[in-house]
Amino acid sequence: MALESSQLNELHWLMEMLHNIDVGLVVLDKEYNIQIFNGFMENHSGYLPREVKGKCLFELFDEIPQDWFVRKAESVFLLKNKAFTIWEQRPYLFKFDSYRPVTGSAEFMYQNTTFIPLLSASGDVTHLCLLVYDVTDNAIHKLSLEQANQELAILSQTDGLTQLFNRSHWELCLQAEYKRWSRSDHASSLVMLDIDHFKNVNDSYGHLVGDEVIRHLSELIRKHVRETDVSGRYGGEEFAILLADTPIENAKIFAERLRSEVEKSVVKHNDIEIQYTISIGVAEVEKTINTYEAWIECADNALYRSKEEGRNRISLYPKQT
Numbered sequence: 001m002a003l004e005s006s007q008l009n010e011l012h013w014l015m016e017m018l019h020n021i022d023v024g025l026v027v028l029d030k031e032y033n034i035q036i037f038n039g040f041m042e043n044h045s046g047y048l049p050r051e052v053k054g055k056c057l058f059e060l061f062d063e064i065p066q067d068w069f070v071r072k073a074e075s076v077f078l079l080k081n082k083a084f085t086i087w088e089q090r091p092y093l094f095k096f097d098s099y100r101p102v103t104g105s106a107e108f109m110y111q112n113t114t115f116i117p118l119l120s121a122s123g124d125v126t127h128l129c130l131l132v133y134d135v136t137d138n139a140i141h142k143l144s145l146e147q148a149n150q151e152l153a154i155l156s157q158t159d160g161l162t163q164l165f166n167r168s169h170w171e172l173c174l175q176a177e178y179k180r181w182s183r184s185d186h187a188s189s190l191v192m193l194d195i196d197h198f199k200n201v202n203d204s205y206g207h208l209v210g211d212e213v214i215r216h217l218s219e220l221i222r223k224h225v226r227e228t229d230v231s232g233r234y235g236g237e238e239f240a241i242l243l244a245d246t247p248i249e250n251a252k253i254f255a256e257r258l259r260s261e262v263e264k265s266v267v268k269h270n271d272i273e274i275q276y277t278i279s280i281g282v283a284e285v286e287k288t289i290n291t292y293e294a295w296i297e298c299a300d301n302a303l304y305r306s307k308e309e310g311r312n313r314i315s316l317y318p319k320q321t
Helices: 002-020 039-045 066-079 136-157 167-184 198-205 208-223 249-266 290-310
Strands: 024-029 033-039 084-085 109-121 124-136 189-195 228-235 238-243 266-271 270-273 280-286 314-317
Touching: 024 039, 024 280, 033 228, 033 314, 066 084, 084 238, 124 270, 167 290, 189 198, 189 208, 189 249, 198 270, 208 228, 208 238, 208 249, 208 266, 228 266, 238 249, 238 290, 249 280, 249 290, 249 314, 280 290, 290 314
Parallel strands: 280 314
Antiparallel strands: 024 033, 024 124, 084 109, 109 124, 189 238, 189 280, 228 238, 266 270
């Protein structure tokens, strides 16, 4: 009798432990009817174990994709091996709200799930056990880290003042475009532009006003470029715009629209109002241009010709007669 009582106590303790562990435990028969439903599942689903006993899993939890789940479960029944699903593959099996204090911003509980075959005394798999782990803290930490890394990657490519690409990243894009042109021989144009008499702005009004002028021009560039164009701050008050798949005639039209809008604009800083102009050089890549650096030099030469011929104008490479 003492042995029998001890065994009953052990069984009671085991059932108590399974009910109260901080892991979801669900046992299903081969028809996917629920046989065991522990306290974790009760607390997060709102269903009492007696309410779900004998009921079909998919009728109670319609967020579970039945076809996918059945394929997963059938392999466990057939092969008598465990199977797993992790939150990176499927964020959750049961769509439970997240109440974790550390990750209160999470919309739902991220879960890892283990599928375990349960064998009868004869060695046949008659039931399936699901262990559901709350991995919300780890998931949110990893997602936050990935987002931070993405933001750092963007920052490493971006000029802080203008929010355009910085010179190093812009040159990498130009180099890639030059290689693409070498293979496909498509038309692509490079626009280089510079703020006229920018030193006078800084000398007369200070660098804060100068920075405001640079930001204003950056906003106009963003307004005029397409999603496929690559614009960056080349240095100081000089900017560069790569117009992929664009012949020089179309690039000139783009440059004129930008030049004209800049000329008509007024930059306001406190009680100061400033008008400014830009000079532009445009070069279409061609057979005589042997490197992407030479392409930059051609557009830069056209830009300086605009400067020499009076500013607030567009010059093309090669020089148009």
